[in-house]
Amino acid sequence: MLQSRIAGVGHYVPENVVTNEDLSKLMDTNDAWIQERTGIKERRWIDPKTDVTTATMGTEAARKAIKNAGITPDDVDFIIFATLSPDYYFPGPGVQVQQALGIAEIGALDVRNQCSGFIYALSIADKFIKTGTYKNVLVIGSENHSGGLDKTTRGRGVSVIFGDGAGAVLMQPTEDKNKGVLTTHLHSEGQHAKELALIGPSTSHWVDKMLAENDPEDTSYYPYMNGNFVFKHAVTRFQEVIHEALNATDLKVEDIDLLIPHQANLRISQFIQQKMQLPNEKVFNNIQKYGNTTAASIPIALSEAVEQGKLKDGDLLCLAAFGSGFTWASTLIRW
Ligand code: ACO
Secondary structure: OOEEEEEEEEEEOOOOEEEHHHHHOOOOOOHHHHHHHHOOOEEEOOOOOOOOOHHHHHHHHHHHHHHHOOOOHHHOOEEEEEOOOOOOOOOOOHHHHHHHOOOOOOEEEEEOOHHHHHHHHHHHHHHHHHOOOOOOEEEEEEEOOHHHOOOOHHHHHHHOOEOOEEEEEEEEEEOOOOOEEEEEEEEEOHHHHHHEEOOOOEOOEOHHHHHHHOOOOOOOOOOEEOHHHHHHHHHHHHHHHHHHHHHHHOOOHHHOOEEEEOOOOHHHHHHHHHHHOOOHHHEOOOHHHHOEOHHHHHHHHHHHHHHOOOOOOOOEEEEEEEEOOOEEEEEEEEO
């Protein structure tokens, strides 16, 4: 059977840098609180005066991944787009990327799955490639959080964490059995769906209802997060799902050359690193610069890790994520 490998990576972040100091002018918060609790120093938020969107950022990241893979958009035969912040309620942004890149009538699939969305999407691409269905699959994670956050003191527990950006990979087949995606593991636990969720607008919470009720206290149109609860589940599930991938491949923690955890919170990454006894040089974090970009965080980090020469031929890369759903996921990739 064929293996799938990552042939090209790319990322795009909006130019507009929002520091913790900037946030303290919008709400009752401060740099020390944010850095101590989350590790975040700044994030990128789309300048609302520009026409940058989830789809346009995804398109820019995709262009780079395609170029770095040494192919052209015409070669792409399937698109998978992971996001929790699409431009439209429907259709999803996969078709917008297809149109923007001028790609012919190939399939475009949209994946939700929040912070785990990119690994879910990569896992689907892996299966399509392994079965010989497609040869050049574009996998994108992109998020526009800034447009939908409560930027007042009421929303500070959530809004200081999230940032905007996009990352993409181009996946191709390889006949080398020792290269590429070795294993993928996907999980969900719906009983905690409301602990980290954005309830409206949706079919359970239409805009009509909000307008009719006109309730200034209704916060259901902003993301809700039970921070402590999420934190406790995240640190456990991250470790479980990494060990699950290692057990499935008869590999050990020491075999990992680079771990890129979903950039949820620097404290979560550091907790996992410490528990797994991984040295600093084997864990890649960039949440300090970008905040939590949910489905985009892993491909942005991967793209930066590649740019910085952190991955060499034959290295074992581990990606792991946890997020809303709850969902969690991991993959091991031989670079
Ligand atoms: N600035 C200043 N004070 C704040 C802020 C803020 N931005 N946000 C909350 N506070 C206040 C609270 O009001 C509270 O005040 P009180 O004690 O007077 O009531 C106090 O700080 C402590 O609040 P907690 O919510 O208990 O703070 P905690 O130490 O738990 O940190 C945080 C909050 C950072 C959200 C933490 O719970 C956390 O990291 N949770 C994990 C969440 C996470 O990482 N989510 C993303 C992963 S999942 C995903 O990616 C979708």
